[in-house]
Amino acid sequence: MIIIQDTREQVPLVFDHPWITDIEVSKLNVGDYGCRFKDGHVPSVYFERKAMGDLFSTLGKGYKRFKREIVRAQQSKSQLVIIIEGCLSKVLRGTQYSSVNPEALVKRLFTLWVKHGVYPVWCKDSGELAEYITQFYIAAGKEYMRRQANGRPKRTSKTSGKISKGT
Secondary structure, three states: OEEEEEOOOOOOOOOOOOOOOEEEEEOOOOOOEEEEOOOOOOOOEEEEEEOHHHHHHHOOOOHHHHHHHHHHHHHOOOEEEEEEEOOHHHHHHOOOOOOOOHHHHHHHHHHHHHHHOOEEEEEOOHHHHHHHHHHHHHHHHHHHHHHHHOOOOOOOOOOOOOOOOOO
16 A cells, blocks of 8 residues: 655655555645555545644635635545544644634534535544554555455545434
C-alpha cells in the first residue's frame, strides 16, 4: 500500500507500518493524504489534516476556499474526512491567535458532517493521526480485496458519511 501525500503538506506525518511500502508526494485535488493499492486502485477517501491553528484558520477566514474543496470532492465522488490534531475539548478551548469562537467552529464542523458528509475525526497527536489513516486504509484494502474475490465490482462511490434514521 502506498500513502499519497499532497505536495503542499508542510510537516508530513510519519507512517510506520509494514504494509505501507512507500510514501508518494503528489498533488492531490482534495485532502492531504490518500492511498493507492498494489493493483493501482485508489480508494475515494481522502484525509484533510488540520492542526489547531490551521483548523481555526480554515473554518474561519478560509471557509470559502474550504467549501470549494468540498465541492471538488463531491464532484469527483470522493469522501473528505477532516482529521484534527487535537481532541474535541482542546478545540472547544480555542487557540491563542484566533478570534473564531470555538463553539461556533465546532458547530460548523458538525454542520459540514450533516450537510455535506465531511466528518471530523479527533486524534491526540500526529502519531495517532498517522495510525488512524493507516488503519482506515488497511480496512478499506481488505474490503476491496474481499469484493474482488467475490466478483463484485470495486466500489467507486464515496463512503457513506451521512447520518441515517436510527443512528
